[in-house]
Amino acid sequence: MIKGILSITGKPGLYRLLSRGRNSLIVEDIATGRRMPTYPHERVISLADITMYTDHGDEPLPAVLQALCDKAEGKQVDVKAIGGDAELREFFGTVLPDFDRERVYTTDIRKLLSWYNRLVAAGITDFADEAQEEAPEAE
Numbered sequence: 001m002i003k004g005i006l007s008i009t010g011k012p013g014l015y016r017l018l019s020r021g022r023n024s025l026i027v028e029d030i031a032t033g034r035r036m037p038t039y040p041h042e043r044v045i046s047l048a049d050i051t052m053y054t055d056h057g058d059e060p061l062p063a064v065l066q067a068l069c070d071k072a073e074g075k076q077v078d079v080k081a082i083g084g085d086a087e088l089r090e091f092f093g094t095v096l097p098d099f100d101r102e103r104v105y106t107t108d109i110r111k112l113l114s115w116y117n118r119l120v121a122a123g124i125t126d127f128a129d130e131a132q133e134e135a136p137e138a139e
Contacts, residue, residue: 002047002062009043014118030122053100065127068095076117
């Protein structure tokens with residue numbers, strides 16, 4: 001489900017991939033439903049391709065989002081209610097206990113929580129990675 005959700009550098013929000021054109025992608029803002037093209041000069045990345053640093057390697061973002069969803073019971077997370085940077089890092093430590101505290105910045109955690117809240121507001125709560133789900137069937 002998360003594979004078709006994109007982040008576009010320089011543009012706020014998250015976008016759903018609708019179609020591929022010859023020199024562009026057609027995307028839809030998940031919050032407003034507004035459609036627009038993106039061009040090759042814009043940096044577009046799928047949320048499924050992002051990882052977070054941990055002490056034992058990298059953790060795929062869909063797995064981190066699923067852990068966050070389980071912790072928040074599928075509801076949005078009030079970032080302001082958590083408190084300052086130290087409290088935010090402590091909260092994230094309950095979601096992903098082995099995250100690399102030196103390489104994961106507080107701004108990364110805020111961005112992750114912002115993305116999570118946008119996805120939940122859009123009704124997207126299935127963060128399972130399709131590739132991980134298909135792997136056991138292939139064995």
